[in-house]
Amino acid sequence: MAGVSRKEARTRAVAGLDRVGIPDAARRSRAFPHEYSGGMRQRAVIAMATVNEPDVVVADEPTTALDEERRDQVLRLPAEQREAVGAALVLVTHDMDVVGGHADRVPVMYAGRLTELGAADEAPARPRAPCTAGLPASLPRNALPERHLPALRGTPPVPGALPTGCAFAPRCPLAADACRTAEPEPREVDGRLLACHRAEELPHPAHALFLKEPRTA
Numbered sequence: 001m002a003g004v005s006r007k008e009a010r011t012r013a014v015a016g017l018d019r020v021g022i023p024d025a026a027r028r029s030r031a032f033p034h035e036y037s038g039g040m041r042q043r044a045v046i047a048m049a050t051v052n053e054p055d056v057v058v059a060d061e062p063t064t065a066l067d068e069e070r071r072d073q074v075l076r077l078p079a080e081q082r083e084a085v086g087a088a089l090v091l092v093t094h095d096m097d098v099v100g101g102h103a104d105r106v107p108v109m110y111a112g113r114l115t116e117l118g119a120a121d122e123a124p125a126r127p128r129a130p131c132t133a134g135l136p137a138s139l140p141r142n143a144l145p146e147r148h149l150p151a152l153r154g155t156p157p158v159p160g161a162l163p164t165g166c167a168f169a170p171r172c173p174l175a176a177d178a179c180r181t182a183e184p185e186p187r188e189v190d191g192r193l194l195a196c197h198r199a200e201e202l203p204h205p206a207h208a209l210f211l212k213e214p215r216t217a
């Protein structure tokens, strides 16, 4: 902690550990990481992220490899900490359930570019961009009877060698000639920001695009 005395730093560290529910925080603040359980280490990291009362907390894939119960516990903590210190929380995730329950607004990115921006209760559940649509289509609960889960064809582009036009075109079931020549600019369509040349033509919900395609890979 820069700019504070050792005594103040320890006071803040203990308060931070206490805030995330570490029992006997004063004593535990002197423990080594290997003396904490896995769950306590996750809490300690959340305390570290908020102890200096930041304006913004970025949680990058915070729920990877966690089961559902642990996932909800881990996500609840940053939300509580965010309110306690008055910070904005940016969640970076591929988990659609995390998005729906824990975000206010959802920007969807592909190859470093914005493809869709909408309210959290709409964007993941009712996608409007083909790129976004592949995500709910990949959830087992959305699979059609007797069909494999659909998969996006191809692979993600290399960041230093993006294709001309829309970066999603090589994988998009709706790609047209215009998509391969001009990069789509974000524009407002039905209350959402969409970067897609064919936004007005998309079926609703757009993930039907992918549910029609059995897995080929």
Ligand code: SF4
Pocket: 129, 130, 131, 166, 167, 168, 169, 170, 172, 173, 174, 175, 176, 179, 184, 195, 196, 197, 198, 199
């Ligand atoms: S701009 Fe074209 S290729 Fe890109 S997502 Fe829209 S339809 Fe697909």
